Amino acid sequence: MQLTANGAHMVVDFYPVKYSDGTISERLMYKTVTFCGKTQSKSYINKCMFEKEVDNRVEGYKYEVTDMHTEPQLFNSALIQTRW
Numbered sequence: 001m002q003l004t005a006n007g008a009h010m011v012v013d014f015y016p017v018k019y020s021d022g023t024i025s026e027r028l029m030y031k032t033v034t035f036c037g038k039t040q041s042k043s044y045i046n047k048c049m050f051e052k053e054v055d056n057r058v059e060g061y062k063y064e065v066t067d068m069h070t071e072p073q074l075f076n077s078a079l080i081q082t083r084w
Contacts, residue, residue: 018072
């Protein structure tokens with residue numbers, strides 16, 4: 001799914017996640033944030049947070065759904081953030 005802010009300066013993309021064995025994650029989504037055409041961040045979020053963020057951006061900040069990404073992205077463990 002792609003969400004675009006009013007004015008198209010901020011774009012948030014969400015993709016399904018695929019593991020190296022070909023299975024699709026039931027709990028993770030891959031998220032990229034782009035501002036003025038430059039990628040600002042890449043991360044994995046759980047599907048609960050995905051649903052909350054989409055609702056918040058669409059209902060609260062009037063982002064528009066501009067695309068539906070259905071092609072899963074390959075999981076990269078280097079993007080997992082460890083909290084100490």
